[in-house]
Amino acid sequence: TYMGNPLVNAMCVGVLRADDVMRAKAEGVGNVLLVVGARTGRDGIHGASFASEELTAESEARRPQVQVGDPFTEKLLLEVSLELIERRIIVAIQDMGAAGLTSSSAEMAARGGVGVDLDTARVPTRVPGMTPYEILLSESQERMLVVAEPDRVADVQAICQKWELTATPIGSVTDDGVYRVRHGDVVVAAIPGDRLISDCPVYQPDAKEDPAAAKRRATQPASGPRVDPERALEALLDCPTIASKQWVYEQYDSTVRANTRLAPGGDAGVVRVEGTSFGLALTVDCNARLVALDPYEGAKAAVAEAARNIACTGAVPIGVTDCLNFGNPERPDVFFQFQETCRGIGDACRAFDTPVTGGNVSFYNESPVGAIDPTPTIGMVGLLDRVQDAVGSHFRSPGDRIIVLGEATGDMGGSAYWAHVHDFTGGRPALVDLDAERALQQLLIALAQGMLASSAHDCSDGGLAVALAESAMAGPYAPPSFGATIDLTRLAKGMSIEQILYGENGARAVVSCHAANEARVLRLASDAGVPATTVGSVTDSGQRLEIRVEGAVLSWDIQRLRTLYFDALPRRMGQAGRDTRREA
Incomplete structure (x- = not known):
């Protein structure tokens, strides 16, 4: 969708004293x-x-x-x-x-x-x-x-x-x-x-959904041979959309000025506010595939994912800036996408108390091969009172218990699994439950403030299986990779293996904690009204990720997953093999 019209969206965040603001x-x-x-x-x-x-x-x-x-x-x-x-x-x-x-x-x-x-x-x-x-x-x-x-x-x-x-x-x-x-x-x-500014002409374009979009929401992939779920995870981790973006962010020093608390590669970066105990968490998120299928729910999902990423670090989401990238607004279907996207962002930001402090709109992103998918990029900032309490996304200690927060619904519409394993983009995306998202955010923040979580990672692209694999694989500047033994039997609830592993409904996260803190984590989750299920433990071998689901035991070699995940972009850029940490 971006071949004829690539997008580059960047967020820059600065720090100043409130009384030094210059208008x-x-x-x-x-x-x-x-x-x-x-x-x-x-x-x-x-x-x-x-x-x-x-x-x-x-x-x-x-x-x-x-x-x-x-x-x-x-x-x-x-x-x-x-x-x-x-x-x-x-x-x-x-x-x-x-x-x-x-x-x-x-x-x-x-x-x-x-x-x-x-x-x-x-x-x-x-x-x-x-x-x-x-x-x-x-x-x-x-x-x-x-x-x-x-x-x-x-x-x-x-x-x-x-x-x-x-x-x-x-x-x-x-x-x-x-x-x-x-x-x-x-x-x-x-x-x-x-x-020129306040009294200039205002366009009122027609807005009407493209019937083809509604048709795509009502379709599913054609039936065919079942895909090996082990091979499916490997394919997803090799997909550029999901794979590590290390090749991109290593182009510049991510620790310059020595205030970096959490480096790139996790849910959000965290930097210390110099001279204070505070930390800022920063993330940029969007899933254009979901927005193309359902602009309203897709926009809500983009804001919700950004907020989950911020909350996983323990930071409180405090503000949003957006970059709204669309095709020609003179086309009724494009203006419909824009209108519904703005409505979705507004509803989500009000639910999360995150004002939109700025942003921009980029229309006419089209080329002779067609328009881009609607891409509302959400940049979000969160605040930590104590930067040292920031929680990373990777497993940290053998023996830690692994807990899934939130409830799986098995929604596959617009999923990365359908898109990259079945080459199909369609279905109805999961409805975004803003109340459930807010409850999960507050729980994640409480776990960080109580120093109860060793790691926290949200479930988004690729579903639970990708979240577990990413948690097990060490990122740059992180501890060595760990293995994990997982049993998802209690999460099945009549869902297929594919739905359990690769479904993409929101309001979910994977956390790890010391065994001594497991009961407290589960109790806090219950008090917050967030479903929580212990699904396994971190192992010290660093060799295997094993998942028991629906009577099957799936097993992956962690080093192979790391190779796929970290080499996906360099290989496509002709620079494979640059990740020296794969052998850690």
Whole structure:
């Protein structure tokens, strides 16, 4: 679904004191607007509008020049921005992203209820002869728009000069509410500012579900020879969607600044808030397959999975940012997906008390081969009062008891098992029980705070079997792999082996605990109204994962599973065998 239109969604999280917040809000008539950072070029012109256009062979020829980032200049700009804010010598600041100077200046003016008067002739440019139109729409990187009082302009410029950057006055704040652009003495644009932001035209597209989507929900895989459940787990762990993403995150040092408490490879990363006892847990989640089948339930599932991942570390989910990636919203079926996705995210976030503090929408993600699946990527942050209490996702000690929290329903609709083992995407995804999800989150947090859980890992893609295998396989910077003996007889309840192992309903997690804490864990689960079943123990051999289910005993070699899991991406990138920890 992404071959013709790949997506790259990234979340960046920062830390600041609440009383140091700086708004992107232009205020103070007569205050000066300054462009800080790199010079403006022709790169990225029409980037925002091009992104709002269906990609065809014809439009491909009009693709704008891609901006080339300069990380060193970006770092200097970040340092300048932080110093300007820390010294309280500016009124407002905003980065220049989509639509460049036009967007940043209009948004800042609208937030402050003021007008602005810009002179594009004063904007530093990289190439001669740029028109006001090009200067306004350029999306050159490493630039900020700053508002400062007139008597502070020299201070702003001095700080920028220290960091070898420029700060150039290009306009002022006005009291007439007009967004006015000059090029020297010539006025090239003038429009009431609210017409660009708050009072702009609002589309009301038609929304109607594609009948084919409803049909897919009502179908199941064609009957055929039964797949060996042992081979099925191996196939799932080798699937890039499920396999380790180590090849990606090892491209950069994940322990820089020495504040990493839980490294990548688990449910969520955890970093220490420097100078405090607090920790931040961070995760990014989405299952586009579920959203394509049922946008409302799929969106709820994305938020719920993110919250489970955060809670597995012991952190309390506190906020969300999202990146909503869709096809052409002028198509009724796509706008239906978007509408239902927003409804699902809203319902889930209200249930979990996680405000959506920001995000973006990316439409027209299409190519000649078709539209992407609807992909609402959920970034979530959680807070730990004591970072040292963070719980990892891998088994830690031989003899620990393994407990499954939550109730299995055997739902296979939209499952990774159907998609990757049977090459079938369809069926009705499991309904998301937000109350059950919230109860599980609170239980996981309580177990961490009580130091009762040795590990915790949510059940999601690939179901319980994948969760057990991932818990047994050591991740980077983790202890060596352990084996496990599991008996799922008590969870069967008339379900097939495939449903027990690979069903994907939510509100479930696998935890391990010391044998002495087992009774307390089960009691806390009972008090929380969360079903809990002890299913086995961690073994010290590190050689086998054995699962007894429906009279059968399934067995996997842990080292083989590790090879499949950690080599899946490198092998496809032509770099197999790079995981030196497989022999740990």
